[in-house]
Amino acid sequence: MKHYPPARIIHELACRSAPPGLPILPMAAFRDSHDIAHDCVTRATALNNRPVVAEPADYGPHVYSPSGERPADATRALCAVCHGTHTP
Numbered sequence: 411m412k413h414y415p416p417a418r419i420i421h422e423l424a425c426r427s428a429p430p431g432l433p434i435l436p437m438a439a440f441r442d443s444h445d446i447a448h449d450c451v452t453r454a455t456a457l458n459n460r461p462v463v464a465e466p467a468d469y470g471p472h473v474y475s476p477s478g479e480r481p482a483d484a485t486r487a488l489c490a491v492c493h494g495t496h497t498p
């Protein structure tokens with residue numbers, strides 16, 4: 411079972427919301443990730459395996475609030491706020 415960190419936000423390189431200086435990865439690297447796609451990411455992003463960046467998001471202090479989503483290898487349901495499993 412694995413701990414899921416808070417989800418990052420995936421952006422296309424041209425997105426104005428993407429912070430500069432992040433490492434660039436192909437979209438395929440996120441196929442099985444629980445990271446969240448920003449509005450700038452479309453079906454074409456995945457189909458063409460476009461380069462993207464993953465922004466470390468700051469969700470602020472919050473209490474773990476289980477969502478209905480639980481990957482098979484996750485220690486528990488993902489948090490509804492940050493999509494992470496938090497520390498037990």
Ligand SMILES: [Zn+2]
Nearest residue numbers: 421425448450
């Ligand atoms: Zn974006």
Ligand SMILES: [Zn+2]
Nearest residue numbers: 474489491492
């Ligand atoms: Zn959370």
